[in-house]
Amino acid sequence: MRALSVLFPAFCHGLREPDPEFQREAEALENLGIPWHVVNISALNSGDLASAFRYFGEAPLSPMIYRGWILHPEEFTALHEALLQRGCQLLTSPAAYRCALLFPEFFPAIADYSFPAVWITGKDPNQAIKIARQLGSGPYFIKDFAKSAKEIWPNGCVATNEQELPTAIQALVEYRGDRFEGGIVIRPLIRLRCLDQNPFGGKIFEEYRLFFFQGRLISKTAYDRVSGDAAALPDYGFLSQRIHSTFFSADVVMTESGQPYLLKAGDGGSSALPPYASPMDFYKAILNVLAPA
Ligand SMILES: Nc1ncnc2c1ncn2[C@@H]1O[C@H](COP(=O)(O)OP(=O)(O)O)[C@@H](O)[C@H]1O
Ligand SMILES: [Mg+2]
Structure with a gap:
């Protein structure tokens, strides 16, 4: 049995394909031999499960992660249940999804490293x-x-x-x-360290995004296309004990005076991969946690 399968939102103009935003991830999965599936999220959210799962294909036996848009917790629960009815187990439970997504749920877990x-x-x-x-x-x-x-x-x-x-x-x-x-x-409103001007207006600040999967840090990169020194960040490994989700993200900001703060947590499945996070490395790291080499 394969260790993992991945579920993407379907492209609204081509319902058999993942939305183009997830194209690089789908290619990486194909290279790694990890099966992916699609679900029509707008059909799911309107309760039309037949349309939502029209191009889902055969249910995988392996545990599944969702990589897609942020869903309301009720929508995520509906997705979780619809998948269970098809014999698929999403690794992230509805309770875990809420824990990592909703500010009042995760803030107590980061407050002493935040503002x-x-x-x-x-x-x-x-x-x-x-x-x-x-x-x-x-x-x-x-x-x-x-x-x-x-x-x-x-x-x-x-x-x-x-x-x-x-x-x-x-x-x-x-x-x-x-x-x-x-x-x-x-x-x-805090003053963040500015790294560059954005060509389309605004500024690029020193920010980072970390991903944790089953208690392990699997990705740590700059949040944007200009990076500070990600290796110099404090060790945030303790988060995996505090945030009760199997797959979550954590964002870090750097202030003008060089103080790093945890800004927020997020659900790992619905946090975008930053530009420097290689999808290949990301999924290899997940596979390695599931079945260490
Ligand atoms: N308290 C704050 N003071 C100054 N800038 C902030 C503050 N909170 C967030 N930001 C800036 O706004 C951006 C968006 O905030 P964030 O909480 O990440 O929302 P989103 O989920 O929409 O990305 C951050 O990446 C950061 O640059
Ligand atoms: Mg953000």
């Missing part, structure tokens, strides 16, 4: 203002329990003071639309 955060469930601006005062007078950075609106930065991300929080929250909520998750996280 302050407060949050509210839902999106009431008055409640947000009240709780933000615990952090001082701003400026603040905001996001929802799973993602930010960094693509429209500073809108939906930065509030200079509490008066600006309602507008920022509105922009975040509008931008996230039906992908909005849970509530609003508010943090102090």
Whole structure:
């Protein structure tokens, strides 16, 4: 039996293929002889399981990991159950998925290596203002329990003071639309070490993404196309005892003054591979954990 199989979201214009974002990963899997499958995520989320699994193919006997878009926890649970009905076992349980995805779930596990955060469930601006005062007078950075609106930065991300929080929250909520998750996280806006200007505007900061699989660090690279020294980061191996998921990511930011902070955790299956993380190395590392060479 093969040690692993992988499930990707299907491409909306070619439902038998993985979405192009996962093409490099699919090629690496083919080279390694690991089978991959596709699921039509929009059909899954609308409850149409027949369409969702039309091109899934024969169920693999090996344990499966999902590599795809961030799903709401309920959507992930539905995926997990639909796969079980087809005889497939996703390695990440719905409970583990929540633990790594949702800010209030993972923050206590990283708080002593991070900087302050407060949050509210839902999106009431008055409640947000009240709780933000615990952090001082701003400026603040905001996001929802799973993602930010960094693509429209500073809108939906930065509030200079509490008066600006309602507008920022509105922009975040509008931008996230039906992908909005849970509530609003508010943090102090911190000064990150800038490595380069982005040619399309904005800055590239010194940030890293780590992946852990079954308790082992399997990938540690820069988050963007310009890198600091990933080897100089502290050892975050303790995270595998604290974050109760078999497959999760952890992001690290470097401040202007050279202080590394854990920024957040994430579900390993729905965290993008950074540009310098070779899919081949990534899946080889997973295979090696499952069946050490
Ligand atoms: N408190 C903060 N202060 C300053 N910049 C931040 C803060 N939190 C996040 N950022 C910046 O915003 C980016 C997006 O935040 P992140 O939490 O990673 O959301 P997303 O899941 O949308 O990537 C980070 O990569 C970092 O550059
Ligand atoms: Mg991020």
